[in-house]
Amino acid sequence: MMGLPSLALTGFGPTGWGAQLLWAAGMTVAVSVTAFAIGLAIGGLGAWAKLSGGRVAGWLATAYTTVLRGVPDLLVIYLFYFGGSQVLTSIGRWMGHDGFVGLNGFTAGALAVAVVSGAYQTEVIRGAVGAVSRGQGEAGRTLGLSRWRVLRHVLAPQILRAALPGMGNVWQLVVKESALISVTGLVELLRQVSVAAGSTREPFLFYVTGAALYLVITSMSGALFQAAERHSRRGWTAAR
């Protein structure tokens, strides 16, 4: 039954799951940040391949974004979790180690979500690069700046400004997708909530608490992204 005693279950008292839930929420943030960072690197590479890589690189990048955006994320997580252990085991056997080598849930899950988010990130970055006019880079070169300084001081800030809203969306996607990593047994927020729900027989209370904690994570990080967007636009809207 729902009532006041059951609320103590989500608190920090002796019967409360508060500390475990907070720890698990931290794990969700950690796995999401890892996946987002790797996905960002993949996205940069993918955008480069699509924009100025050769024909083969461009084709590979298109195949990558098409497949990863058209296939359920859960399948990708299964591929990395089961397939990763398979690859590690055969590498181990090749190196003379007999027996099963498992890929842990954190690594497999973060890699899987990274590869999925990298596909979305590729499109975000590609669009942002396209939004900055060619003349900007040429003007920088005319001023005698080196290629690196043109990228660092002229192009990158403008690309980032155009890409930030899209990156914010990808981040939200990553946080929500990280819940699927619970199928690997990694004790992130959803897994911890499920365990608590099972052992207290209060599934409604704990899943509502879990949903609320996800809302806290997504809305707080959303505010952070909005602040970053404002910062990247400073002096820009006024000047137009």
Add this chain to the structure above:
Amino acid sequence: MIDPAFLTDTIGQLLGGLPLTLSLSAISILAGGVLALALALLRRSSGIGSLFVRAYVFVFRGSPLLVQIFLIYYGLSQFPALRHSVLWPFLRQPYWCAVLALALNTAAYASEIIRGGLIAVPSGMIEAGRALGLSPFRLFRLIVLPLAVRQALPAYGNEIVIMVKSTALASIITLMEITGIAHQIIGDTFRSFEVFLCAGAIYLALNSLIARGVWLIERRLSPIV
């Protein structure tokens, strides 16, 4: 390395889950679409209705779909009142829990897409309709809705593809659709890469058919310029 007999056998087994994937997608997209239209219209009203829709969208877009599925599948059965109600024959089945969660979830995203379409209807068109003496209902039915649908269609097409992919989560609450069967085959054979290849190909084929269909409707609804 790659064993063609295994691939064709796997594809055959996975296709057994296609009807379930399709029915989960179709029912939740249809129900979610109707709910989304109602939410989008309520969002335009002033006061409490609009506030409710904003809270609804915030909650369903800000939390993972899997949490919503678990909340409905495991959470609702906790209440004796619900277990004794007329809804119980439905909500005791994982199938209807999945459909309910998917429909409520897509309604949040789709209501924002439809809202965008409604905003994009030029005010001159509405004024012209009013000047012709159309009743509010006929104005909506004959002018606002068709223009909004045309405007919202590309984004709605994306949402449909996302929904088809999302039905994979139903496998976590025991439904043996394509991904559920894929998981089972991986567990039996440990050939995750081949199984991923087969299941991925089915989803990609399905999604490109949908994208093509949406594109055809878009073309049909576009005025000749």
